[in-house]
Amino acid sequence: MAEPQDGVTQPKPQEQQHLDIEATGLVEAGDEEVNDCPIEQVRLTVPITDDPTEPVLTFRTWVLGVASCVILSFVNQFFGYRSNQLSISSVSAQIVTLPLGKFMAATLPEKPIKVPCTKWSFSLNPGPFNIKEHVLITMFANSGSGGVYAVRILTIVKAFYKRSLSPGAGYLLVQTTQLLGYGWAGLFRKYLVDSPYMWWPSNLVQVSLFRALHEKEKRSKGGLTRLQFFLIVFISSFAYYLVPNYLFPSISTVSIICLIWKNSITAQQIGSGLYGMGLGSFGLDWATVASFLGSPLATPGFAIINILVGFFIIVYILLPLTYYNNAYDAKKFPIFSSHTFDSTGQPYNLTRILDSKTFSINLDEYNAYSKLYLSVFFSVTYGISFATLAASVSHVALFNGSTIWQMWTKTRAAAGEKFGDVHTRLMKKNYKIVPQWWFHSILIVVLGLSLLACEGFDKQLQLPWWGILLCCVLALFFTLPIGIITATTNQQPGLNVITELIIGFMYPGKPLANVVFKTYGYISMVQALTFLSDFKLGHYMKIPPRSMFLVQLVGTVIASSVYFGTAWWLLTSVEYICDPALLPEGSPWTCPGDDVFYNASVIWGVIGPLRMFGRLGVYPEMNWFFLAGFLAPVPVWFLSRKFPNQKWIRLIHMPIIIGATGNMPPARAVHFVMWGIVGVFFNFYVYNRYKQWWAKHTYILSAALDAGVAFMGIIIFFALQSKDIFGVDWWGLAADDHCPLASCPTAPGVVAEGCPTI
Incomplete structure (x- = not known):
């Protein structure tokens, strides 16, 4: 991601209105570049x-x-x-x-x-x-x-x-x-x-791939054309995906802490990349990196940092505080689950309270049975969804409102010429x-x-x-x-x-x-x-x-x-x-x-x-997330106005921070960890140190990795898995991180299959 640097041409007065949209983290360039x-x-x-x-x-x-x-x-x-x-x-x-x-x-x-x-x-x-x-x-x-x-x-x-x-x-x-x-x-x-300024980053992957497939490019001495690079990465990705998808699925998520402390519920809750907080977990599979969050190579650097900050706050601060303080009887349920439960910690029996004729709730049965409970992380996820939408509205109004209003009121010709x-x-x-x-x-x-x-x-x-x-x-x-x-x-x-x-x-x-x-x-x-x-x-x-x-x-x-x-x-x-x-x-x-x-x-x-x-x-307290989300962008906007030369402040994007874990589940901690590692490496280290290579190869790399995984997945499915032909039955064949205790309740007396009773 391009950080503000010394020597960048300052925007001219007529360009000042674009600074609101510059909050995306992209530097306003000189006249010649703006012409492009x-x-x-x-x-x-x-x-x-x-x-x-x-x-x-x-x-x-x-x-x-x-x-x-x-x-x-x-x-x-x-x-x-x-x-x-x-x-x-x-x-x-x-x-x-x-x-x-x-x-x-x-x-x-x-x-x-x-x-x-x-x-x-x-x-x-x-x-x-x-x-x-x-x-x-x-x-x-x-x-x-x-x-x-x-x-x-x-x-x-x-x-x-x-x-x-x-x-x-x-x-x-x-x-x-x-x-x-x-x-x-x-x-x-x-x-x-x-x-x-509305540049749709994911489209640049497609543009790069189209150019690699169609443009005739002369190979530099000792280098590769974009098409050659695509083919090499595609073949490599295609061949390698046989391992995590068929021969050794367990390397898609490796949870080190679980392999060391095999009998500790708490350790596995902390270390499981699939069923816990994912501390120390990793995956050796491109599908682990890109399957739920999209390709990190196509995500702007400032957005990656915002997402990682939100993930860290929610998973490593908010989740332990709520769970280990037993908020909403959290210890009766798994620390990370999308299922529903009753007051005893057992799976919620939906058929018991559903009137099959009217397809509506049977209040007598409901009152006699139990209120519906969620894992504490799943309940907080709903609150986060409320806050994210409210923050999206206030953030856009504060940072982009004046520009949107100007575009709205101008004629199309004037707007087209100006913007x-x-x-x-x-x-x-x-x-x-x-x-x-x-x-x-x-x-x-x-x-x-x-x-x-x-x-x-x-x-x-x-x-x-x-x-x-x-x-x-x-x-x-x-x-x-x-x-x-x-x-x-x-x-x-x-x-x-x-x-x-x-x-x-x-x-x-x-x-x-x-x-x-x-x-x-x-x-x-x-x-x-x-x-x-x-x-x-x-x-x-x-x-x-x-x-x-x-x-x-x-x-x-x-x-x-x-x-x-x-x-x-x-x-x-x-x-x-x-x-x-x-x-x-x-x-x-x-x-x-x-x-x-x-x-x-x-x-x-x-x-x-x-x-x-x-x-x-x-969970009535979750409604306060609406107010919290709506107010969250205000301090950032105030500081960006008070300190206009500190452009890093404008890179703080509260809707992205708050909504970072909005798709957990089905995404899990290991997906965020690996997505962040790959994204930071390419969009900061490679982008700043090897910008010419980044410009030529990064989006091609993303498309080739995606394509290799897709084609090998199709072939394995039709040739083998659809005929119930699976790999050799061994420890690494399980598409799991071997953390069986991570989903266990820790409240005394709650019985769960495969879990010790506390």
């Missing part, structure tokens, strides 16, 4: 040239793009229901489609084909396979690899609640939740795409923009279909019309502040918890209404940001905006249809799917991810936040 891009990482990665004559929406683009979208959608949904889940990323399609595209360019006829009864014609082969076609094909693949959150609703309705659901309602639900966010993404294009860089100017010069009415039309149509899905079909989804409008307001409100955080830090706070909380208070006792509201509110924002991120990638790669819009829209509709069709087929054809108690022994159709989603629908929809975080619950 004020963000150094972008200057080092993205070319400032364009050839607007290159064909983009070609026959090759449609064939390879749609095929990638369909295949990835089917495979990811098919294996999403299985015990050993398999997720194939778009990087795999990105690599595979390159030789296919070149093969089509070499073999297909070039003669134009006329469309009957029209003046239109097209060519199967308009020339060499180019980088812009490849970008659009990858956008198609992104649509197929991203998953469809609403499919989980179909699964819990049919497989867990055992209720019927109209396929029309299900299909509309899947399509509208994926498309709704596109409607208002157009409102924020100017601020989150055209602004050079644009060379990439924005090239795009506006060479290509037509997407008209705003396209976005408005999508919003109106999809909103109408959303109301039909919920109010029609005998109201099977339970959510009334006002719920749809309310979740749209929430998503619209948070898209800009969370978009700014994502576009500058590569970290994205979620709306899932706050949406569950709001509808849980307003419409209690309705589990389906709860998850439908959560999905519309949360996923529509995520889709808006995905759309904008892809637009920024196209912005860097100089793809015509209207072509990008069409590919994203068509890709989303196709992917949603395939995900829905695959899920509906499996839910109606696999007997006892998602029910391990009734499935034949060894059956893989256990739906582990959907089980968590189902439990959340019961916790927030059946029991409700009033009986968890309200006056009737165990």
